[in-house]
Amino acid sequence: xxxxxxxxxxxxxxxxxxxxxxxxxxxxxxxxxxxxxxxxxxxxxxxxxxxxxxxxxxxxxxxxxxxxxxxxxxxxxxxxxxxxxxxxxxxxxxxxxxxxxxxxxxxxxxxxxxxxxxxxxxxxxxxxxxxxxxxxxxxxxxxxxxxxxxxxxxxxxxxxxxxxxxxxxxxxxxxxxxxxxxxxxxxxxxxxxxxxxxxxxxxxxxxxxxxxxxxxxxxxxxxxxxxxxxxxxxx
Numbered sequence: 378x379x380x381x382x383x384x385x386x387x388x389x390x391x392x393x394x395x396x397x398x399x400x401x402x403x404x405x406x407x408x409x410x411x412x413x414x415x416x417x418x419x420x421x422x423x424x425x426x427x428x429x430x431x432x433x434x435x436x437x438x439x440x441x442x443x444x445x446x447x448x449x450x451x452x453x454x455x456x457x458x459x460x461x462x463x464x465x466x467x468x469x470x471x472x473x474x475x476x477x478x479x480x481x482x483x484x485x486x487x488x489x490x491x492x493x494x495x496x497x498x499x500x501x502x503x504x505x506x507x508x509x510x511x512x513x514x515x516x517x518x519x520x521x522x523x524x525x526x527x528x529x530x531x532x533x534x535x536x537x538x539x540x541x542x543x544x545x546x547x548x549x550x551x552x553x554x555x556x557x558x559x560x561x562x563x564x565x566x567x568x569x570x571x572x573x574x575x576x577x578x579x580x581x582x583x584x585x586x587x588x589x590x591x592x593x594x595x596x597x598x599x600x601x602x603x604x605x606x607x608x609x610x611x612x
Contacts, residue, residue, distance in 0.1 A: 378403055378562065381451035382410045383444070385458035385469030391531040391539060392457035392501040399455070399495065400550055402555030409447035413468035417444060421474035432478055441475055443459055449488050453495065453558065455520075456512050460500030460528075467509040473515045480518040481571075481590060482557065482578050484595040489520040490567055490608040493558055498528040520575070520607065522568035523561055525554060567608045575607065 380403070382396055400408070411417070417440040426429040426434040435441060448454060458465045478484050496512045505528025516524050529547055533539045581587055582596045596602050599610060 378405055378453055379407045379451045380405050380409070380453045381444075382408065382455045383469075383472070383601040384410070384412045384542060385456070385466035386416050387412045390517055390534070390536050391529075392459055392497050394536045395499060395527075395529065395547060395551065396457045399497070399551045399555055400586065402552050403453070403558065410576045411444050411447070411453070413466070413472050417441060417468075417472050419477070420471045421477075426530050427465070427478050428483075431591065432484075437475060444472075445476075449486060451492065452610065453493050454516075454598065455497065456516075457497045457499075458496055458508050458512065460502075460504040460508040463507055465498070465506030465508040467518055471510065473512065476515060476519070477578065479574075480515075481520050481574050482518075482581070483592050485520045485575075485607055487599075487607040487610040490522070490571065491565060492521055493523040493561060494521050494525070495554070495562045496526045497525065497557070498526070500528070501534055503530070517571075520571055522571050523565055525557065527551070527554060559611070575601075 380400065382400075384393060384396070386392070395467045417437070419437045419440065422436065424436065426436070432438065449593055456469070458469050461467065479486055479489070494516050496509045496516075498509040500508070509526040509528050513524055513526055527550065529543070532543060579601060580598070583602050585593075587593050587596075598606060599607070601607065
């Protein structure tokens with residue numbers, strides 16, 4: 378199993394340890410690990426060059442390209458985030474903002490339809506569910522059907538200070554999550570919600586209601602306005 382892991386922070390505390398507890402339970406063949414903001418330190422500046430000229434014209438493509446390449450090649454995507462002000466970290470949000478072109482309404486990546494994704498959100502107090510939802514919204518928009526979210530209250534600001542009973546429960550829960558991931562790995566189905574979303578966006582493109590000419594050409598070249606579908610395409 379190829380895994381790409383994105384951390385919504387540079388430090389290695391609770392959510393980092395949670396991700397690696399999960400990895401210990403999985404048959405990982407290759408791992409690409411990125412830290413935000415270290416590996417993508419910029420905010421989206423809203424220049425629309427990706428929309429009007431193509432994603433290679435993004436002023437931050439030197440940072441985004443290696444991450445996107447690793448994500449395309451992965452079987453499993455793992456996103457970790459601390460909970461800051463009841464939401465995901467600003468660095469994770471900045472990364473996701475750069476990925477809006479991958480939404481089904483624009484230029485979805487066929488490979489996303491065949492991936493699983495896990496979101497791990499940690500916090501000393503509350504807000505983990507909302508922090509995970511921030512990320513889940515984007516992953517759903519990319520076309521991913523199988524998304525698991527797990528939030529946990531660490532009751533501490535460092536891993537060393539996390540109570541042992543919380544660490545034991547975390548280990549048990551992540552082992553169960555790993556079992557579900559392994560069961561689904563060879564039996565992934567495209568959800569009806571994703572198929573419905575695709576067909577709704579397809580009608581928009583067919584009737585000239587898309588966001589621009591590059592989006593329309595992207596769909597047309599792949600025959601998605603005809604009989605082909607992204608979940609049957611080879612990327």
